[in-house]
Amino acid sequence: MNKIKIYLLTVLTISILIMFAGCSKKEPTTLTIGVLPNLDSIPMILAKENGYLGEHIELSYFKSAVDRDTALQTGNIDGTASDLLSAIFLKDNQFDMQVTSKTQGAFAIVTTPGLQADAIKADTSIGISSNTIIEYLTDIYALSQDMGLNKVAIPKMPTRLEMLQHGKIDLAMLPEPLAHAAVLNGGTYVTTSDAIGTNPAVMIFSQASIDKKAGLISDFYRGYNQAVDYIKDTDRETYMDVVMEKAGFPPTTRDTLTLPAYEHASLPDESELERVNKWMLEKELTKQTYTFDDMATPQFIE
Incomplete structure (x- = not known):
């Protein structure tokens, strides 16, 4: 009888452990990045197309900045290529987000x-x-x-x-x-x-996504930097067709468009934020003076 009790207790314990293991196992999380048809989207497009981002990082394409910002605020995307003006507007509207790097829009x-x-x-x-x-x-x-x-x-x-x-x-x-x-x-x-001599283009992520998906954001930046290296080392004829298709650039620009000298991800200069903030204060677009620490995080810059 004791052997039967021990056997049943063992089976019950194993069953409970299996149940908790199943409950703790999470479904894969997806990180979604919003992009517009601008030059700063090219490293992201190539990072995705070349497999540098993996299967859990997706790009979502937008035609307008208004639609992109709405998607960010409603949680339909986690982050996006944007600019410091939009970032200040978001902060003013009590949307919790951080600038995570500059980009190279033109x-x-x-x-x-x-x-x-x-x-x-x-x-x-x-x-x-x-x-x-x-x-x-x-x-x-x-x-x-x-x-x-x-x-x-x-x-x-x-x-x-x-x-x-x-x-x-x-x-x-x-x-x-x-x-x-x-x-x-x-x-x-x-x-x-x-x-x-100024370019306030930046990447921003919602604070909620930074808190919950920091690992995937780090993966995104590793893939981004790989794509930058790929662009530097590869004849543009190899990748321009896919860029034109995904970004929706005007076909006439394919062969003569000058691309930026893309760099690994880094933070914008503090002076860039100060300059933008000053302009917005003068135009009464904001009442706030933001510090760099208010707006940006170095968390994902290697």
Whole structure:
């Protein structure tokens, strides 16, 4: 009888252990990154396509920054390529997130066909999107040239590009590769974000995702850095077709688009945040002065 009791107790114990083991086993977690059709998406696209990100990290493609930011705030994506202005707006709206690195997006001012860059004068019209990185870069450029441009608010980028090409505005600030598409259609480069000397493009992740998925975010950055090395070591002909397809870039830009000199992930300069914050305070877009520690974490930078 005692042997039977011992046997039953052993079976019961094993059953309980198996049950708890099954309960503690979690389903694989997915990390979802939002990307727009900009140049800073290229290392992410190639990291995914080349298998550097593994099966639990996905990219979600967006056509507009508004849709991207909504997806971040509602938890449909964990992180995204964005900019410091958007990050400050999110902080102001009590959305808990962190800047985790800078990215290498590119922007440019382009003329309408037939207008030469040296013909720009005060009150020349320029198409922008208000209260965004586009207007920020435009103001920094105008200040550097001691020039008052006539800013025309055209929020939708395709509309801005179309108005530029039809002479409805003299200039437009556009992200690459749309700026390059405008040049191929007869426009002229006036300046670029690199020449202006400021670029507040960054990666941001929600704090909830940082708390719950830190391992996957670290995996994302390892894959990102691998993709940067791949771009440096590989003829662009090898990967441009997949980039054009996934990012949805204008087909005409494939062969002549200049890519940034991509670098391993690193944090933005503190001075970049200070400059953006100052501009937003002056325009009364925020009432807060944020420190670098308020906005950014070095947790994922190797």
